[in-house]
Amino acid sequence: MTIPPWLDDFLWTYGNLVHALGVNGLLALSMYVVLAVGQLSLGQAAFMGLGAYSSVLMTQQLGLPFWAVLPLSVLAPVVFALVIGLPTLRLSGVYLAIATIGLGEVLRAVYLNVDLFGGALGLSGIPERADNTMIYGLLLAAILALWLVGRSGIGRAMEAMREDETAAAVMGVNLLRYKMGALVASAALAGLAGCLNAHVSSFIGPGEYGFEPAVTILSYALLGGIGTPIASVVGAFILTLLPELLRELSDLRLVLNGVIIVVAVLFLPGGVLPFRLRRRAA
């Protein structure tokens, strides 16, 4: 079967958007994982940056093939998560959020000041190695895995932590282990997203992984709702499509984008998909 030219054009026009939907879906899941244990960590953009930078260096400097680069791209973010995890996860609420933002800013300074990372010029000329099959394959796999975890006993413990940490600890949930597990999973997902994004868009720069993207990733999960992994992905889809759908409004579109977020939070407090995972009776 051959693709008719108009369809080919259509797919090409929205090709980057289609990539972005998948990548942002992965980022939303990376946020979902930590929110699911009641943690407000905003380190996802930093993890994404580590995944992106390390994978591009592997491609460009070491000449590794992409089948090796993609799995290895989780390495740097996961190691970083393990190192910062212990002292950082003792914090809660706002403090944790701000600490993770601070770590992201420190990383940004590293990208800017170390020549290997290209400084302000970033890294360009990245070959297009990722494609939709990889992106959506990983997204589906991640949704499936998180869904299965959510339905298991681990999921119950996670929900207990989200509702009331002290009570969960009394019930015998090892809080630190779960938090650490969630942080590492989150880092791995964000790292993969960073690697995929870098290998479809030919350029990465130090400004892409700071405060603003961190908050945007959070808003994906919050808009969708954190009851199920799929809800956060839906949130990412909506917020990624919105600026493109509103393109005709030119400079007022960000105003409307903001208003839509406000209205959604005020009137859909559980997110767009406020359902919960149904578990087998305990």
Next chain:
Amino acid sequence: MLAQQLVNGVLLGATYALFALGFTLMFGVLKVINLTYGFYFSAGALVALWLVRTLGFGIWTALPVAAMAAGLIAVVVDWLLLTRLRSAKAPELASLMVTLGAVLALYSALTAWLGSDIRRLPPDVISGEALQIGSVRVTLAQLLILGAVAILIAALIWLLRGTKLGLAIRAMADRPDAAELMGINTLRAAAIVSFISGCLAGAGGVLIGLQRNAIQPYMGEEMMLRGFVVIIVGGLGDIRGAVIAGMLLGLLEVMTAGYVSSNLKEAVAFLVLVVVLWTRPSGLFGRAMTRRA
């Protein structure tokens, strides 16, 4: 050079402290992560600019008017967006999210309306004269701003420690339900706190805009990250803590740029933040006015 650098640090620190005053009050008392705070800072500066340039106000009459305008915007935003969430005892994520949307909408509307160009107050609104004391130079404008900051800090501490309203605000920060049982109208008190915070933000915007000779819609947004550092290191809701943390941060940045490397100037703030949080999670200066967050 050391003397001048110390003065530079204090002046920079004063701007951080000024920004953080209302921020720590809003955050510490109202218990929401309100990302719109920086917008009131910008709004104050822009209103003052309009008053001075279009209506011919003097800067010292424009300052309180602009501050109050920013305060009113803060009350309206808080009332429209956060009252419901607060009375529903919604999790802090919701307030973070709703103010995030509001920030996006507000700044975009402001730039769509005014453009994102930098503007400045007419150069003659404040004297550009400088004092030379030994090897140290300070401009008159900088000294005036330092004075204004000191007055605002003193006024805020007096309000919180020396008045009945301040007592009610501190009670509300501690236990909102119990405060309500004492007959304190916490909705009204929250509006007052929003107003005061907004006024402080607006005044900060005018003064800092004046000192830097640059006013543009995103100026508040650019202060936010450092604002977070200051109020967290100082302890949420702790006025004196915020002032000390602001000063220390200013000095640290200047000393880093002056004696280590200017490449590290920005990163040092966040490094300090992370280290403080790792070692003293409730801020550097003992108990905050409000415990926990």
Next chain:
Amino acid sequence: MNRRHFVAAMAGVMALAGAARAQEPVQLGSIEILSGPNAAYGVAIKAGLELALDEVNAKGVLGGRKINLIVEDSAANKDQAINAARKLIGRDKVVAIIGPTLSNEMFAVGPVANERKIPILGTSTTANGITAMGDYVFRTSLPESDVIPVTLKKAMDRGVKTIALMYANDDAFSKSGYDVMKSAAEKAGLKIVDIESFGSKDSDFSAQLTKIKQLKPDAVGISALVEPVSGVLLAARQLGFGPETLFIGGNGSNSPKLGEIAGKAADGLLVGSPWFVGKPTAVNTKFVADFQKKYSKEPDQFAAQAYDAMKIMAAAIDRAGAAEPAMVRDALMQTKFEGVMGPFSFTTGRDPASAEGVVVLVMQNGKFGIAP
């Protein structure tokens, strides 16, 4: 109806359709930053493009066809810039693209246009390596490496022997400007006494300037956009830098905003530029007057570069003989143009060929004039 009539009728219909198509506007795209903190640049560029477009469309191209310019917002975001480029190419079927605003965005968008063989013409992208991305990537903005040596030479004529450098280390434009400034200073034999950086959103420069002041260099070179440059100059005067220190700006300083924001503090600053508002050529005086009339403010260099770029693009489309991207690309290569910036043609590497239009300007009472 017999067969011959049918053929004739069909031919007539097709001719009519062809004529109708001939009158269809030529689709031209542009990607600029129109929202968010950096919108000022995109807005200036859009103004320059649209002013030139009015003139172009008064005559039309390819025998009277109008150019339909579609300006898309990138919000200074990489993904949105790419989406905009793909929308322009895939849906609007543009024959070429002007923009995007920032070098970083061009690094992301250039390969997209190049892949589809759509010429893309940067008007404000000065970073190194832009045109190396592919055969379809052009720029009209003079790279700093052509401008800075001219400025430094002027400074050395005035007896400058030592220099301190300052730059914004977090945006590509300022960083590559600094790289050029540093190597040009070394090549010219200037002694670099200190190098200081700051963030492009910073507004406190006192620590860096205090340090520089103590080292007493003859000159301070600044590579940054106009906002931080203004801040640096204001802070320098507050710290007591006098006329004995010569301030030298990069491309970013060449904006009427500098005088508006920094006022007298900017007096004496030297900047090299292919263009300035008072450039005494007929075409420039007309441009400045028309711009003033349409937007009631002075154009800056971003608007001027955009104005020329639109005319260069329109001329290339006209020369190409058809609204075909590959033909427009080839026609662009043949450009010989006399614009507000001066005489213009492309090198084989699709960069501006000549820096002969570069003049060194000096700031005096908030306005740029030719440096004596």
Next chain:
Amino acid sequence: MSGLRIEGLVVAYGRTVAVKGIDLVVEPGQVVTLIGANGAGKTTVMRAVSGLIRAKSGRVIFDGVDIAGRRAHAIAALGLRQVPEGRQVFADLTVADNLALGAYTLSDRAELARRRDAVLTRFPRLRERLTQLAGSMSGGEQQMLAFGRALMGAPRLLLMDEPSMGLAPLFVEEIFNAIADLRREGITILLVEQNASAALDVADYAYVLETGHIVLQGEASVLANDPAVTAAYLGGH
């Protein structure tokens, strides 16, 4: 003299109905106690009366006025004061500030001083600790402070929610002595307690709440000897 009359009160948290339509009367000058197991809905009743949560339906009549749906600060201003569950003193404020907040709606300074003196006479321990932060005191002292703070509002009806919870026996005794004193002084009190025997000792009338319903009511002395109550709440004495 002010009384309280609750009619058909229903309170829900989301979809969970915690109080399922109760009727309850506190006559002026009476001490009435509401006893029941943990989770029976006692605290919910208290919070609904004082306005901290909004009732889904039903009437709360204080002094002849329906106050259901009014906000807590307005209800407090009417002279209906609460000693909340878990004390809820302002931990970061001094004892003196806590007491001052109890009379927040009062602006007469002489009256304020008079009330403060009365409270400090009733609880002499507080006088020693006036400048101390409330959060640094022991649980029993904090309970006295919460009690004293409510009295600063010169209550016409006092709601007390689990005043003995988590206290050492010595303090429990002191608290109940104070309640008995107040009763003699003619203050109307609605007392919620898990310590049913002490509550029934001090009360005139009692209600028993189980899973959101009133299941039993009567004179406190009668209920104290009711076999069902004895078995369920008085540890089978």
